[in-house]
Amino acid sequence: MNVTVFQFPSLITATEGQSVTLNCALDFEGTLSLIGAVYWTRGNLDGYKLDNSPFYEARLQASDSDSFANSRIFINISDLIEKDSDTYYCHIIVLGAGKRHGNGTKLEVKRK
Numbered sequence: 352m353n354v355t356v357f358q359f360p361s362l363i364t365a366t367e368g369q370s371v372t373l374n375c376a377l378d379f380e381g382t383l384s385l386i387g388a389v390y391w392t393r394g395n396l397d398g399y400k401l402d403n404s405p406f407y408e409a410r411l412q413a414s415d416s417d418s419f420a421n422s423r424i425f426i427n428i429s430d431l432i433e434k435d436s437d438t439y440y441c442h443i444i445v446l447g448a449g450k451r452h453g454n455g456t457k458l459e460v461k462r463k
Contacts, residue, residue, distance in 0.1 A: 353380045354445050358453035367463050369431050373456045375424040375441035379448075387444040389414070391426050393437045396452055401426065401439075428458075436460045 355378045365371050375389075391413070392398040401407055412427040424443070428435060441453040 354443075354448045354451050355379070356441060356443055356451045356453040358439075358441050358456045360456065361454070362457045362459070364459045364461065365431050366461050367431055367433060370427060370429040371431065371458060372425050372427045373439050373441070373458070375443070375453050377424075377443065377445075377451075379445075385446045386416075387446045389424055389444075390442050392440045392442065395438075396440055396442075398440070431460045433460050433462055 357376045357378060359374050359376070363371050363373070373391075377386075391401045393401060401411060402413075404411075407428065410429045412429070414423055414425045424441060426439070436459050438455045438457045440455050442450060443452070444450050
């Protein structure tokens with residue numbers, strides 16, 4: 352099965368205190384298997400995982416399994432600070448197709 356992960360937009364510019372949504376979508380040939388898991392990293396593909404990170408505590412909202420069923424995969428980061436600036440990667444484990452990742456979304460947070 353050929354599965355491709357797309358992230359959009361490729362660049363987001365925001366100001367401290369704002370919120371942003373980073374999106375991820377699947378393109379596939381044939382019948383899509385179930386999504387086994389989704390997670391996000393920052394910095395590089397093997398970078399810092401955002402799940403359960405104290406740095407993002409109370410500032411991160413991720414899509415849930417209901418969203419996966421509608422192929423809507425995202426994270427929302429609120430109360431941005433300049434240190435949030437980085438490239439974020441969406442990783443999806445598709446049952447029967449293995450692990451796939453997006454091409455990254457660069458987030459640039461500017462001071463107020």
